[in-house]
Amino acid sequence: MQTRKTGVRAQQADRTKQNILQAAVKVFSKEGFTGGRIEQISSLAKSNDRMIYYYFGSKEKLFICVLEHIYASFNQAEAKLRLDLSDPEGALRELVAFIWHYYVRHPEFVTILATENLHQGKHARKSPNLKELSGEAFGVLRPIIEAGQAKGLFRADIDIKHTYLMIASLCYFYNSNLYTLSSFLAVDLAEKQAKSDWLDFISDLALRGLRC
């Protein structure tokens, strides 16, 4: 996302581009790909429609950049995690909590993923960068499982893919379907206590899923 160019004009240009990208994240997140309008994005970025085409080429390419951006941001945040592998159970709890909180604090991550899936992943498929980004999917989880197995705490026949999906499911769904769930279950899942309870529940559940 950063360019090497220096000079005042180049900096201004970079700022404009970043403004557009961040506006696009917000707008696509709230309105979806089809519903998000170019004009809405450009005005939120305090720029104008033409600039979007100047820097990104098309609405679709802008959305692809948005996808790359939110994945990269997630990866960056995850990379900052410092887990104590001498306590595998604690480390797993921390990882679950990290993912949970990331989804809670970045609703745009959730909604843009939902949007992209409604479009059957057609934008993601067009991005070569995304494939690189996804290379490290299990990078954080694998050492935890291996440490737990080495200590005899976790089962030997754990499928890391299933474990990853389990954690993601339990963190994602609550946030992605907050509105219909609250209505369907007649409770307010947006409440602080409800969220805190859920995090406790899924942390325990994840451990139950791994323990011998």
Add this chain to the structure above:
Amino acid sequence: MQTRKTGVRAQQADRTKQNILQAAVKVFSKEGFTGGRIEQISSLAKSNDRMIYYYFGSKEKLFICVLEHIYASFNQAEAKLRLDLSDPEGALRELVAFIWHYYVRHPEFVTILATENLHQGKHARKSPNLKELSGEAFGVLRPIIEAGQAKGLFRADIDIKHTYLMIASLCYFYNSNLYTLSSFLAVDLAEKQAKSDWLDFISDLALRGLRC
């Protein structure tokens, strides 16, 4: 959805309305609310735009009917379940399998829920019928849990809401995010074997979550 009227014309009218509704389910499911075009729906229903307004009033009201319809269909299917409560663990496995298969076989249920949540539940909120439909959310799950607890198989401190969310999460997310997950994890989650494995995994996990 059924009317008491008789006569050829009234029957034909009912068929027209049903055709539109089913076409709407398909189109909204594939294109989302914003992306789904009235003309697309009407031509798929072998009717014309005007009839949509004649029977449903607006695109938004049609979408609300679609929401009600898919919830009602789910409830009907669930109501047909005949579970053997003398075997609580088996009953739970059957319920998990039912929900899983329902999501797999009704991708429109998943995508329309996703769409509605992207719109922050604004359509669901406008439907008084939906609130009635959601009344029986725990109707099938509760007897299973109670039977398991009576037999001393399940823990006493189970939160039914958490249990429900757990099952739904594990069934929904895999289907809703199939595309980005397949790309991110570099595996094809749409494969038959992958799905079957996942069902086994979540059935086990659900039981681990309930057992003493």
Add this chain to the structure above:
Amino acid sequence: MQTRKTGVRAQQADRTKQNILQAAVKVFSKEGFTGGRIEQISSLAKSNDRMIYYYFGSKEKLFICVLEHIYASFNQAEAKLRLDLSDPEGALRELVAFIWHYYVRHPEFVTILATENLHQGKHARKSPNLKELSGEAFGVLRPIIEAGQAKGLFRADIDIKHTYLMIASLCYFYNSNLYTLSSFLAVDLAEKQAKSDWLDFISDLALRGLRC
């Protein structure tokens, strides 16, 4: 407007037709010919669209009936006037007051005439009935002028057409252009006192126009 048919069904039919006509007067009066919608009329008449075509044939023919109706109503009201020709000045004042009050109390008469003129009289031209109705245009005014002339109160060279136009102008314009005038002149012409003052003014003016 009345039919000779007897019997309950015929009476009901007549009532429906009258309901539609009166609803049409209201709607066309408020919305104009183009703006007035068939559905609006039929629902106000507590009938349905199809009946309008059943009884009147088309929107245009309905509007022609409305035109005929409001002219006939005006003529009927005018025919009830009983003027004292032994006092020509008083009789003229009464005629002016009658026309003024008719316009004030029947805003639909004013607005429908305005609408018809915006359409360049194309509907009126298609009505043979209207030409009959207009035959008696000067029927009330002429005797007054002749009586005044006979008494030496009014000038001999009075043009009855000009006199008629004068009175109509002074009564009509105030009502027809109430909104733009109130705004343009920065006064509220809809006020009771303003109206009463204007009637006094135009009564005097009309007499000044006729006196020797």
Add this chain to the structure above:
Amino acid sequence: MQTRKTGVRAQQADRTKQNILQAAVKVFSKEGFTGGRIEQISSLAKSNDRMIYYYFGSKEKLFICVLEHIYASFNQAEAKLRLDLSDPEGALRELVAFIWHYYVRHPEFVTILATENLHQGKHARKSPNLKELSGEAFGVLRPIIEAGQAKGLFRADIDIKHTYLMIASLCYFYNSNLYTLSSFLAVDLAEKQAKSDWLDFISDLALRGLRC
């Protein structure tokens, strides 16, 4: 309506905007607000629908601009009047003739006012500019009356508002209701001689209304 911008493109833009405005005057004048179609206006302006929204925002806002435009044009024409106040009666005749001829030569002024009144002044009410324009309503008439009073020609108790309404009524109604009147009175008011006679009549009448 004029901009300070220079450059070929800015000039072309101004021309486009003016073309649309003038086309709108014609179309709204002939078809009314509801009947006037956007496509009709844009094609008459040799532009396209989109530009109307680009420059004016909506059909309604365009109509408001049309209202402002015709009032401003009238004011400009009136401002060019050079009346000889040493001859108050002659000046009044000239003012009457000016207003009469303005209505005759600008039928769009009459029809658009009629249209706006059919809509109960709802557009005029939304225009802040219109209120300014109307400030000088009596600017031309007042000096004439005062000059006539000073010379002892006109009565002392003249109400300027009534005088203004009188002149406007007599000039407007003949033009606004030409079609129904011609039909109702069975004469052709559009004839040159008829118009000339009427101007003579109302000039005399106006003076009779003011003289001692």
Add this chain to the structure above:
DNA sequence: AATGAATGAGGGTTCATTCAT
């Protein structure tokens, strides 16, 4: 680097009207 002007296709919706019973 940045922007105002312009475009054509198509969006949801409404209209007057006719069909069929």
Add this chain to the structure above:
DNA sequence: TATGAATGAACCCTCATTCAT
């Protein structure tokens, strides 16, 4: 007599996008 069902044209407006400076 009366009415639900159906239609196609058109209406206002918005969209993503390109042109020209």
